[in-house]
Amino acid sequence: DKLYVDYTGVRVHEGDHMVYMYSPELISAQEELRQAKKTAAGLSPETPAGRTAEATLDAARERLRLWGLTPEQIATAEQGEYSDHITIYAPVGGTVIERNGREGMYVETGTRIYTLADLDQMWVQFDAYESDIPWLRYGQHVEFTTEAYQGETFEGMIVFIDPFLDPKTRTAKVRVNFSNADGKLKPEM
Numbered sequence: 001d002k003l004y005v006d007y008t009g010v011r012v013h014e015g016d017h018m019v020y021m022y023s024p025e026l027i028s029a030q031e032e033l034r035q036a037k038k039t040a041a042g043l044s045p046e047t048p049a050g051r052t053a054e055a056t057l058d059a060a061r062e063r064l065r066l067w068g069l070t071p072e073q074i075a076t077a078e079q080g081e082y083s084d085h086i087t088i089y090a091p092v093g094g095t096v097i098e099r100n101g102r103e104g105m106y107v108e109t110g111t112r113i114y115t116l117a118d119l120d121q122m123w124v125q126f127d128a129y130e131s132d133i134p135w136l137r138y139g140q141h142v143e144f145t146t147e148a149y150q151g152e153t154f155e156g157m158i159v160f161i162d163p164f165l166d167p168k169t170r171t172a173k174v175r176v177n178f179s180n181a182d183g184k185l186k187p188e189m
Contacts, residue, residue: 001085001103005114008099012090012116019088019101019113027084029067030077033060037078067109094118097187119187122180124156127171136161142176148189154178 002020005012012018036057043050064074068088077083094116101113124144128136140158145151156178165172178185 003099003101003103003113005096005099008096010096012093012096014090014093016090017087018090020085021088021107022085023067024084026067026086027082029060029063030082033057033064033074033077034080036060088113090116092116092118117187119183120179120181121177122185122187123159123175123177124185126174126176127166127169128161128174130165130170130172133161133172136174144176146185146189149184154185 001022004017004019036053036059040050040053040057043053045051045054061074061078064077065071067086068091069077069086070089073086095118096114097117098115099113100115101107101111107113126144136158138158138161141155142158143153143155145153156176158174159177160173160175162173
């Protein structure tokens with residue numbers, strides 16, 4: 001029904017509201033939770049039937065959690081306050097790098113609406129000439145520059161050296177992880 005984040009590139013924080021959607025299955029899942037709670041409350045947890053009822057209650061809570069409900073929303077549902085709409089919150093912080101959903105769109109379980117990426121930690125890939133490979137090692141700290149920020153040096157650490165050379169260029173790929181907390185460097189730079 002509503003997309004709160006309507007374009008790519010938006011930075012979101014963990015817990016930010018992302019989507020408000022209608023879900024007819026949500027009512028039956030909430031009723032299942034309420035019934036499981038009512039059953040578990042009437043049985044002793046020491047009996048086999050009580051343990052089964054507790055396991056059913058935990059499974060009903062987990063089902064709602066996997067749908068994206070917060071603990072507060074699940075607690076509200078346990079009290080019998082139902083809703084046929086759900087607000088989905090960002091499970092992690094990051095930048096929206098892909099938006100597949102649109103308002104009014106029908107989604108099924110597993111439909112990807114957004115793709116989030118944490119751009120605070122990134123990696124850059126270099127081509128190392130065959131003659132330079134003996135000077136490189138895993139865990140080595142390196143400095144590099146970019147055309148976008150001339151005169152500024154960035155630091156990172158080698159986390160991968162390709163074991164194969166490109167036969168045409170006689171180079172090996174070297175991946176360097178670095179902190180991008182200030183967001184200066186962008187993917188594909």
